[in-house]
Amino acid sequence: MTQALQAAGWREQPGAASPPSAGVVHAQRGDHLADIAARYGLDEAALRAANPNLGASQQLAAGQALRLPEAKAELNAAVAGVAGATGREGLVQALQAKAYEAGRVAPQTAFDGTLHRALPSAYEAGALNHNYGSPGRYNAPGQGMLYTSPDAASMLHENAAYAGTGQHPLAGKTVLELGFKATPDAAGRGGVADLAEGARRAGLPEQALTEPKGGKSPSLLHQLAGEHPYTLPQQASKGASDAGASALRAPSATGGSQIDILPRNTRPDQIRPQQLTRHDAAGKAAPAQPATGVIDPMPADTRRYTPGALDKSAGARPALVERSGGKAYAPTDAPGRPLAAGNQSLEAPAGTAAGRLRQAAGGATEGYPRAASTRYGAVGGAAATLIDAGVRASRGEQVAAGQVAQATASNAVLGAGAAKAVDALTPRLGLVKAGGAVGALVQAxxxxxxxxxxxxxxxxxxxxxxxxxxVDTGTAAAAGAAGAAVGAAVGSIVPVAGTAVGAVVGFGVGVGAHYAIGALDKATGFTSAAKGTLAAGLQSLSDGAGSAWKAIKAW
Structure with missing residues (x-):
């Protein structure tokens, strides 16, 4: 191994003895501390600092053991960024798995009654055409759905969430009454899936499906976290859809429930337009009239759906195409193409600089896909640097503010890049292996x-x-992988309500896993022992190979 390092350009100091692999030497008769330092090419002050129990005298007893100074072995701060990023992703992916399972196990019951749906009167004829629908709380891009309410009051509350200030919720809209019938078959498929009960069975709070949004941009917390209120309810809907449900009885963010029809599993003859009521610009209702001949029948859903949860990985971007008026989601009915990773329709570019900055940070002009891990890696790397500096200062060590600032910036950049690499490797290796591999590479x-x-x-x-x-590289691999594993474990057992909060919690437990591994190492001395054992083995191997080579040359 010594030869390998020399081949790379490193040389021992001329005349200095090679220090033993164990890092401990023994004084010879008449040795002083300066003699040991000179013998091994060491700084005398560093040697004394490595042996705080030495007396003031320079004279050493024959055979006295001295520990040689060793390079500091601590996990690099950027590894904390990797662990934080994988902790965030592990927890949010666990929440998404819970949400999908909530829809899949939601009990399906029969329904035979009247539903209410409001939409602009200009589009009333296509009230049942799900192909024109945009992504929403319970349908991802490319997933057909018709949002309806089980009663007029619930329908009014739903529309009020999207009305402008001072505007009547039904201004310029037509309210359509529909007859809907769904009956589960012998296998329990074809009914109306109760998502609230499904969430209870899966251990997911109902609030995770009803985080506020409704006609607005996501909250500041969601935008800072790079998450979206619709991530989990869309997964729950996909689970129910894969389970064969004709519709969802879904909790509404405005209170009560919705009955959302899944055209994928519903025949057009299950929906019967009954009557409609038009409202003028002030919200005043005209007399109701029969809907027959006015409302077009619901078309069959011919999209191709890939079974399983929606692909909403960190940094995954939906496919976009240029359309008249700007960009839009690409068609999702191509064979093998998964549903898009966005959460809602694309926002038009904002008119102000602040608005454009908000949109860029949240991905608004790309439909709010889940943010990449870069922000988490950057924050983790910077936070770990500042924490370490604070710990050193609390111990009385001299900490230069300029050096801390420079290290914080560099570790933030390195953490961001490393976390981005985790995103790139995760589809190929899985999150745990990707986090371990990138953490190991940084530390190496x-x-x-x-x-x-x-x-x-x-x-x-x-x-x-x-x-x-x-050994340091292996420890960092464990830290990066542990962030993902602990985040996923927490997400599986803790009922976190929502992706934004879940992302923050996951980031915290990921960084915590990084520090826990460091603390465990210091408490047990495991890596120090591993280093000593491995070094001794490598030294023996090197010495043996050298002796064999000398014997061969002599022969």
Whole structure:
């Protein structure tokens, strides 16, 4: 191993003895501390600092053990960013799995009654054409759905959420009354899935399906977290759809419930337009009239649906195409094409600089897909740097503000890039392996450089440098993977209501896993022992190979 480092350009100090792999030497008769430092090419002050129990005298007893100074072995702050990013993604993916399961296990019951649906009067003829519908709380882009209410009061509340200030909820709209009938078959399919009960069975709070939005941009917390209120309800709807439900009895964000029809599993003859009532610009209702001949029949849903949860990974972007008037989602009925990863329709570009900044941060002009992990990696790397600096300062160490600022910035950039790499590798390796691989790569670079410097200065042997780097890299791999695993575990057992809160919690437990591994190591001394054992083995291997080579040359 020493030869390998020398081949890379490192050289021991001329005349200095090679330090043993274990990092401990023994004084010879008549040795002073300066003699040991000179023998191994070490700084005398660093040697004394590594042996705080030495007396003031420079004279050493024969055989006295001295510990050699060693390069610091701590997880790089950017690894905390990786752990935080994977913790966030692990928890949110666990919540999405819960939501999909909530829809899949939701009990399906029979329904035979009247539903209410309001829409602009200019489009009343196509009231049952789900192909024109935009993504909403319970339907992802490319997933057909007809939103209706089981009574007039619920319908009024739903429309009030989208009305402008001072505007009547039904201004310029037609209210359509529909007869709907759904009966589960012997296998329990074809009925109306009760999502609130499904959420209870899956261990998901009902509030996770009803986070406020309704006609507005997502809240500031959602935009900062890069999440969206519709991520979980869309997964629940997909689960119920895959389970064969004709419709959803879904909790409404305005109170009460909705009956949302899934055309994928519903025949057109199950829906019967009965009567309609038009409202003028002031919301005043005209006399009701029969809907026969006015409302077109519901078309069959010919989209191709891929079974399983929607693909809403961090950083996944929906396919967009240029259409008249701007960009729009690409068609989703191509074979093998999954449903788009966005959560709602694309917003038109804002007219103000602040609005455009908000849209850029939240992905509004791309339909609010889930944000990439970069922001989490950056915050994690910066936070870990500041925390470490604070801990050192609390111990009385001198901490230079300029150095901390520079390290914070560099670790934020490195953490962001590393977290982005996790997103890229996750589809190929899975989140746990991707987090471990990227964490290991980051730590390998820093640990390898630091240990190579220590070897060059004569502080450690070549075998010890390699052992340190290998063990540090393995510890970082564990930290990155642990962030994902702990986040997923927390998301599976803790009833977090919503993706924004879940993302923040997941980030916290991911960073916590990073520090827990460091604390466990310090408490057990496991990595120190592993480094010593590995270094001794490598040194023996190197010495054995050298002896064999000398024997071969002599022969």
């Amino acid at each position: 670079g820093f640990s390898g450089y630091g240990n190579a410097q220590a070897y060059r200065a004569g502080q450690i042997s070549g075998a010890r440098a390699v052992a340190n780097t290998v």
